[in-house]
Amino acid sequence: MPEDLPLLTPGVIAAASVELAFMLAGAFLIWRCWFSAAARAARAQSARLPTWDLPAFPFMGLVASVLVGGLIGQMLVVKLGELLIPGLKRSDDLWLMLAGAGFQLGMLGCALGGYRYTKQLVPRASAAAIADTAAMDSASRGTRLPRPIMGLATFLCALPVLAVINLPWTSALERFGFSTESQEMVDLLLHPESPATVVIMIVLAVVVAPVTEELIFRAGLFRYLRTRLPRAWALALPAIVFGALHGNYVAFLPLVAFGVILSLAYERTGSILVPMVAHSLFNLNTILLVIAGVSA
Numbered sequence: 001m002p003e004d005l006p007l008l009t010p011g012v013i014a015a016a017s018v019e020l021a022f023m024l025a026g027a028f029l030i031w032r033c034w035f036s037a038a039a040r041a042a043r044a045q046s047a048r049l050p051t052w053d054l055p056a057f058p059f060m061g062l063v064a065s066v067l068v069g070g071l072i073g074q075m076l077v078v079k080l081g082e083l084l085i086p087g088l089k090r091s092d093d094l095w096l097m098l099a100g101a102g103f104q105l106g107m108l109g110c111a112l113g114g115y116r117y118t119k120q121l122v123p124r125a126s127a128a129a130i131a132d133t134a135a136m137d138s139a140s141r142g143t144r145l146p147r148p149i150m151g152l153a154t155f156l157c158a159l160p161v162l163a164v165i166n167l168p169w170t171s172a173l174e175r176f177g178f179s180t181e182s183q184e185m186v187d188l189l190l191h192p193e194s195p196a197t198v199v200i201m202i203v204l205a206v207v208v209a210p211v212t213e214e215l216i217f218r219a220g221l222f223r224y225l226r227t228r229l230p231r232a233w234a235l236a237l238p239a240i241v242f243g244a245l246h247g248n249y250v251a252f253l254p255l256v257a258f259g260v261i262l263s264l265a266y267e268r269t270g271s272i273l274v275p276m277v278a279h280s281l282f283n284l285n286t287i288l289l290v291i292a293g294v295s296a
Contacts, residue, residue: 015292022285023163026156033157048270052223058121059224062114066107066216073106074099093193097200104204108212111220147269151277154265158282161261162254169253180250189290205287210279214262217242219272222263235260258282 081098082088088095145153170180192198217238225234239259243252262275 009293012293015289015294019159019285019289019294022156023160026159026161029153029157030160033153049223049226049267050270051227054118054121054224058118062111062118062220065110065114066220069110070103070107073104073109074102077102077105093188093197094200096188097197097204101200101204101208104208104212107216108208111212111215115215115219147271147273148277150265150269150271151274152281154261154274154278155281155285158258158261158278159285162257165257166254170250173250178249189287202287205283206280210276210283213242214266214272214276214279217259218263218266218275222266226267235263238263 077098078095081095085094173180188197189201221238221241222234225237228234229237236256239256242259243255246252246255248255262278265278266272266275
C-alpha cells in the first residue's frame with residue numbers, strides 16, 4: 001500500500017463514508033439550487049445583497065486599520081503569553097497559535113469598529129429601495145430557510161466542487177515537482193506539543209477565523225468590489241487574496257474556489273451569517289477528517 005494512503009481502519013472507513021454522503025448530498029443541492037427550473041427562475045430575481053456606497057478613501061482606511069490591528073493584536077497577545085507562560089519560545093507551537101490568535105482577534109476588533117464607523121459615511125437607502133427590499137423579503141419569507149441551514153447547505157455544496165478541483169490541482173503540482181505533503185497546521189494537530197495548542201487551534205479554525213475572514217473578504221472586500229468591477233473580477237479578487245493569505249500552495253486553488261462559493265452565498269442570501277456558518281463547518285470538517293485519519 002502506498003505510504004500516502006490512509007490505513008483502512010473502521011474509523012477511517014466510517015469517516016470516509018460520512019464524507020461521501022456529504023458530497024452526494026452536496027451534489028444534489030447543487031442541482032436543486034442552481035440547475036433546476038425553480039433555481040433558474042429564482043436567480044432571475046435581484047440579489048439580496050444591497051449596494052455598499054462607501055467612498056474609496058474610507059474603504060482604504062478601513063483596510064489599513066484591519067491590517068494594523070492584526071499586527072498590534074498579534075504583538076499584544078504574544079507578549080501576554082510570554083509573561084504568563086515561563087519559557088515560551090518563538091519555536092514553540094503554542095507561540096505560533098498565540099500569534100495567530102492575536103492577529104485574528106486584532107483584525108476582528110478593527111473590522112467591527114471600522115464597519116460601525118463607516119455606517120455614518122454611507123447614505124441611507126431611499127424609501128423606495130427600503131420598500132422594495134421589504135416587499136421581496138415578505139414575498140419569499142415562507143420559502144426561505146433559516147440562515148444556519150443555508151450555511152449548512154452552502155458547506156455541502158462546496159464539498160463536491162472542491163473535491164473535483166483538488167484532484168487535478170494536486171496532480172499538477174506533483175507533476176511539476178512540488179511537494180504535496182501535509183501543511184504545518186495539520187502536523188500541529190496530529191502531533192501537538194500540549195493540549196492547549198489543540199484547543200487554541202480548534203477555536204481559531206471553527207470560531208474566530210470564520211467570523212474574521214468573512215467580515216473582511218465577503219462583507220468587506222467582495223461587497224465593495226461587486227458594484228465597482230465586472231462580476232467575474234469582483235468574485236475572483238477577494239477569493240484569490242483569501243487563498244493566498246493562507247500561505248499553502250497545495251490548498252490555494254481549492255480555497256479560491258471556496259471563496260467564490262462563499263461570496264455567491266453571501267450575495268444570494270444577503271446575510272453574512274450564511275458564509276460564516278459554511279466556513280466554520282468546512283474548517284470543522286477538515287479537522288475531524290485529519291483526526292480520523294482520512295487526510296493528513
